[in-house]
Amino acid sequence: MTLVLAWNNVRANRMSFAASIAAVVLAVTLVGGSGLLVAGAGSRDELNGVMGLLVLSAAASGFVSVFVVASMLSLHVLRQRRTWALLRSVGMTPRQVSRLVTAEALVVAVLASAVGCVLAVPYAAAMAAFVRMTGLASASVPVEVTMGPFILALVVGLAVTLLAARLAARKAVGVGPLEVLRESAAQRRLLSWPRAVFGVVALAGGIVLLYLVPQVKAAAAVPTGLGATMALCVGASALGPVVLRGMGWLLGAAAARLDPGAGMLARSSLVAQPRRAMAAASPVMLTVALACTFLFAVATGDAAAGVTRTGPSAWAAPMLVGSAVAYTVISVLNTTAMTMAERTEEIRLLRTLGAKPRQLTRMVCWETLTVTCAGTLLGTGIAAASLTALGKAATGEPWFAYSLPQYAGLVLVCTVSGLAGGLAATRRARRGALLPD
Amino acid sequence: MDDHAVLLEEVTRTYGKGATEVAALRQVSVAFPRGSFTAVMGPSGSGKSTLLQCASGLDRPDSGAVRIAGQDITRLGEKELAVLRRDQVGIIFQAFNLVPSLTAWQNVILPSKLARRRPDPSRVRELLHRVGLAGRERHRPAQLSGGQQQRVAIARALLGRPEVLFADEPTGALDRSTGHEVLALLREAVDAFGQTVVMVTHDPQAAVQADSVLFLTDGQIVDVLDRPSADQIGMRLGGRR
Numbered sequence: 275m276t277l278v279l280a281w282n283n284v285r286a287n288r289m290s291f292a293a294s295i296a297a298v299v300l301a302v303t304l305v306g307g308s309g310l311l312v313a314g315a316g317s318r319d320e321l322n323g324v325m326g327l328l329v330l331s332a333a334a335s336g337f338v339s340v341f342v343v344a345s346m347l348s349l350h351v352l353r354q355r356r357t358w359a360l361l362r363s364v365g366m367t368p369r370q371v372s373r374l375v376t377a378e379a380l381v382v383a384v385l386a387s388a389v390g391c392v393l394a395v396p397y398a399a400a401m402a403a404f405v406r407m408t409g410l411a412s413a414s415v416p417v418e419v420t421m422g423p424f425i426l427a428l429v430v431g432l433a434v435t436l437l438a439a440r441l442a443a444r445k446a447v448g449v450g451p452l453e454v455l456r457e458s459a460a461q462r463r464l465l466s467w468p469r470a471v472f473g474v475v476a477l478a479g480g481i482v483l484l485y486l487v488p489q490v491k492a493a494a495a496v497p498t499g500l501g502a503t504m505a506l507c508v509g510a511s512a513l514g515p516v517v518l519r520g521m522g523w524l525l526g527a528a529a530a531r532l533d534p535g536a537g538m539l540a541r542s543s544l545v546a547q548p549r550r551a552m553a554a555a556s557p558v559m560l561t562v563a564l565a566c567t568f569l570f571a572v573a574t575g576d577a578a579a580g581v582t583r584t585g586p587s588a589w590a591a592p593m594l595v596g597s598a599v600a601y602t603v604i605s606v607l608n609t610t611a612m613t614m615a616e617r618t619e620e621i622r623l624l625r626t627l628g629a630k631p632r633q634l635t636r637m638v639c640w641e642t643l644t645v646t647c648a649g650t651l652l653g654t655g656i657a658a659a660s661l662t663a664l665g666k667a668a669t670g671e672p673w674f675a676y677s678l679p680q681y682a683g684l685v686l687v688c689t690v691s692g693l694a695g696g697l698a699a700t701r702r703a704r705r706g707a708l709l710p711d
Numbered sequence: 712m713d714d715h716a717v718l719l720e721e722v723t724r725t726y727g728k729g730a731t732e733v734a735a736l737r738q739v740s741v742a743f744p745r746g747s748f749t750a751v752m753g754p755s756g757s758g759k760s761t762l763l764q765c766a767s768g769l770d771r772p773d774s775g776a777v778r779i780a781g782q783d784i785t786r787l788g789e790k791e792l793a794v795l796r797r798d799q800v801g802i803i804f805q806a807f808n809l810v811p812s813l814t815a816w817q818n819v820i821l822p823s824k825l826a827r828r829r830p831d832p833s834r835v836r837e838l839l840h841r842v843g844l845a846g847r848e849r850h851r852p853a854q855l856s857g858g859q860q861q862r863v864a865i866a867r868a869l870l871g872r873p874e875v876l877f878a879d880e881p882t883g884a885l886d887r888s889t890g891h892e893v894l895a896l897l898r899e900a901v902d903a904f905g906q907t908v909v910m911v912t913h914d915p916q917a918a919v920q921a922d923s924v925l926f927l928t929d930g931q932i933v934d935v936l937d938r939p940s941a942d943q944i945g946m947r948l949g950g951r952r
Binding site: 536545 | 764769770789790793794795796797798800802804807808809810811812813817821822824825826827851867
């Protein structure tokens with residue numbers, strides 16, 4: 275029975291399910307591949323110089339993977355609250371529903387981890403080739419298939435997927451069935467106590483790390499700075515709904531002024547559902563914060579040491595952070611699509627009230643742009659804080675090097691993938707037959 | 712200009728293809744005069760909801776014409792249809808009529824906002840007062856009862872002074888006394904504002920509020936009763952079974 279239900283759930287939620295699988299596959303690929311690379315480099319003494327960077331990029335990949343998979347899975351589970359509530363109301367016990375969620379997450383985790391492990395080998399080989407081509411390492415990094423990285427990736431993939439699903443399910447199942455069905459959009463509480471405490475602790479940890487950056491040894495400065503960025507990202511995304519409600523209100527007010535109908539709809543949905551908005555803004559924040567910290571930390575270090583990189587070696591830093599960023603950009607697309615797909619019913623209603631197709635398109639765009647903008651602002655703030663600390667460590671001045679084209683490109687990529695996800699997910703509701711059959 | 716708010720001419724609507732083909736409407740012709748309150752009744756599957764969907768521009772008939780204020784809406788493009796729904800038609804469904812993230816007030820003025828018009832705040836206030844929601848302007852749908860939500864939807868439909876107001880089982884999800892209040896509001900809209908109302912229902916108690924009752928069976932109008940009593944309606948429905 276549970277299996278039949280789980281299978282039907284998967285079929286009914288194909289898109290959200292596919293997005294979750296994609297997230298886990300890429301995460302396992304990223305973690306496994308980086309692990310293979312580090313293990314390969316560790317076996318050769320002459321690769322000691324490049325080891326630090328490889329470990330750093332592996333850590334970034336791991337962090338990003340955990341972050342994205344966790345948020346994707348909880349989004350996936352919360353999306354199905356109505357289904358769970360319905361099952362509860364026909365007499366399923368919370369335990370049974372919880373088992374159902376676990377069964378589904380297990381299928382996702384096992385399937386996706388297996389595929390991810392297979393993909394990790396070619397990914398590691400490609401990265402090794404890249405490292406040699408850019409002249410980052412003096413010798414080529416050997417990629418040997420050893421068990422360690424795979425076990426690590428599998429454990430991370432399975433553990434994070436299951437844990438995120440179970441935590442989200444506890445939230446979804448703990449609520450009485452009627453409450454869920456009635457509540458629709460009005461959220462009961464902006465922040466739960468554990469979430470608030472967790473956010474504050476992460477934020478405080480980030481600030482401590484920022485303070486430590488100029489104090490630690492020169493070699494440890496960049497890892498500490500990157501750690502500060504990660505901790506701040508975790509804190510901001512936990513406390514995000516509060517921040518986002520204010521930001522959504524302000525940015526949305528501008529949109530509502532420019533475009534009364536569509537803008538008003540976009541703003542009100544951001545203000546009424548800051549948690550959904552934060553889920554979509556998180557990957558943007560992560561992309562901007564992590565990429566900026568990594569890229570401009572290297573640039574700042576180079577500038578302080580008076581090094582100018584040209585040719586292939588200029589690409590070393592962007593490349594190392596590239597796959598983690600590519601992953602977060604994909605998750606921007608994924609989460610925007612998922613949060614927007616929830617709105618199909620509302621979009622159909624708006625059409626019956628006479629919203630023109632163009633107005634609906636604009637509504638989706640305004641909302642996505644506001645969310646992207648909020649994420650960008652948060653990410654920029656976090657990166658700027660870490661970079662200032664790093665600059666202080668390198669030069670003694672609160673200063674850092676940056677490249678405006680790289681920054682603009684990053685923001686543009688996030689915006690475009692957010693818009694693409696949002697518009698694609700709502701296309702059928704906006705343009706298709708008005709009456710769903 | 713004729714004195715019909717809505718006119719259906721030989722409207723046919725078929726769902727599915729081949730063996731599963733179902734004719735929901737077969738060459739239905741009917742006129743809804745301005746300022747009249749019409750109830751559409753019939754067993755489930757009789758095509759009463761399809762009639763409403765075709766008449767309101769939510770669905771396109773396979774053949775025939777639908778005229779609202781003299782204009783054939785079956786020839787309109789998606790954008791023109793949207794404008795028609797916004798300015799000339801009000802629709803109230805059984806449930807989920809309101810945008811969940813908007814307050815009652817914002818829901819009422821939404822069509823005007825979409826039309827980039829500035830609604831008169833005193834009229835919005837008066838309408839909300841009239842439907843019994845004074846003081847609840849800033850509540851979100853989740854904070855309102857089912858009956859209150861329906862009344863917000865009625866206020867929204869009345870604000871635009873549409874040519875016709877369609878209601879699909881507006882009391883279907885409500886208890887009897889709340890349902891009665893909603894019906895009284897629809898009746899009042901007809902009597903006080905000269906609003907044209909077309910309502911699909913399966914409840915004889917709801918249909919007695921109407922000036923005339925259409926009976927649909929297998930996609931065809933089989934009977935029309937003017938100002939019937941609940942007993943007459945009940946017998947008409949019972950006789951068919």
